[in-house]
Amino acid sequence: MHPAATRLEAVALVRSGHTVSSVARQLALPVSTVRDWVTGRTTGPLDECPRCTGASVPxxxxxxxxxxxxxxxxxxxxxxxxxxxxxxxxxxxxxxxxxxxxxxxxxxxxxxxxxxxxxxxxxxxxxxxxxxxxxxxxxxxxxxxxIALEPWQQEIVERHPGPFLRGLFHSDGCRANNWTTRRVGGELKRYDYPRWQFSNRSEDILGLCTWALDLVDVPWRRSGRWCVSVSRRAGVARLDELVGPKR
The missing domain is CATH 3.10.28.10 (Homing endonucleases)
Structure with missing residues (x-):
């Protein structure tokens, strides 16, 4: 098992422009080992912290x-x-x-x-x-x-906005049925429609939610001081697809 410091050094050298082969020779390591570290296929001991060792996180x-x-x-x-x-x-x-x-x-x-x-x-x-x-x-x-994401967290969410939204809406969100009335041919009719809502008292977390919704092209609006709503039919359908049922 190689020390975490060796793995960090190897990854840093490759990312700075050195070839995998030259780094392997310099550190007396197998080429395949360095390649796996760089590509993230090997993260080292599973209990190591990805942030402390440079290993990949799922x-x-x-x-x-x-x-x-x-x-x-x-x-x-x-x-x-x-x-x-x-x-x-x-x-x-x-x-x-x-x-x-x-x-x-x-x-x-x-x-x-x-x-x-x-x-x-x-x-x-x-x-x-x-x-x-x-x-x-x-x-x-x-x-x-x-509450602000660090750059490495932002990059992960940009690549995986769906799971991030699932975590947000399945914790502080809900899917509810609303209704409204319209007069059609002189007769007042009731229409029911679903919508997603996310509620949180942190303005920063609300901002992260709307940022992630923008990443997946889901239209939203602020329906209250601490609430974000998605009520357009296409947006609700898209969020249903990404988030799944809350059950």
Whole structure:
């Protein structure tokens, strides 16, 4: 097993313009090993932190977990590790399963725990590197402090906006049926239509939601101080496709 520092040095040399073969010769490594490090096919020991070692992170699952964290997640400190907690509605087993799945995919060697509360299942994982993957963690409530993605997180969401939106809307969103009336031929008729809504008291998180909606060409509007709505038929259909049912 090669030290993390060696892997970081090899990747940095290749990215600075050196060839894989020359880096392999310089560091006395197999060419295939350097190539795998650069392409992300080998990430080293699965418990290593991607941010600390330069290893790759599974981007789709991470984007979804980031959305869940921004919506209903938090990180707390224990003596030997940090605890990532995502609160889920106990009536929605599909979302509980999805959160558990993406958490396992982001950290394959870690255990996933379910902690029951009144009407809630908290999905949580223990790891000392959660704050590396979620640098938005900080003291106080999210809506009382600045929430901004780092450049590497922005790049992941730009490549995987669908999973990110799934995490947001499955945590702090809902799909509801609205209705309106129109007069047709002198007769007042009722029309029902579905819409998605995302609610959060953080202006920064609302901005991340609308930014991601723009990435997938879903029209939206601010329907309240803390609410973003998607109500056009094509937009609702597109979001249905990306997010899936909340159940």
């Amino acid at each position: 981007e789709g699952p991470y984007a979804a977990l980031l959305g869940y964290y921004l919506g209903d997640g938090c990180i707390s400190h224990a003596p030997r590790y940090d605890v990532l907690r995502i609160s889920c509605d106990a009536r929605l087993p599909g979302i509980i399963a999805d959160v558990s799945r993406v958490l396992r995919e982001v950290r394959p060697t870690g255990k996933v725990f379910h902690v029951s509360g009144p009407g809630t299942i908290v999905v949580q994982g223990h790891w000392k590197h959660w704050t590396c993957l979620f640098p938005q963690h900080g003291p106080g409530r999210k809506h009382e402090r600045v």
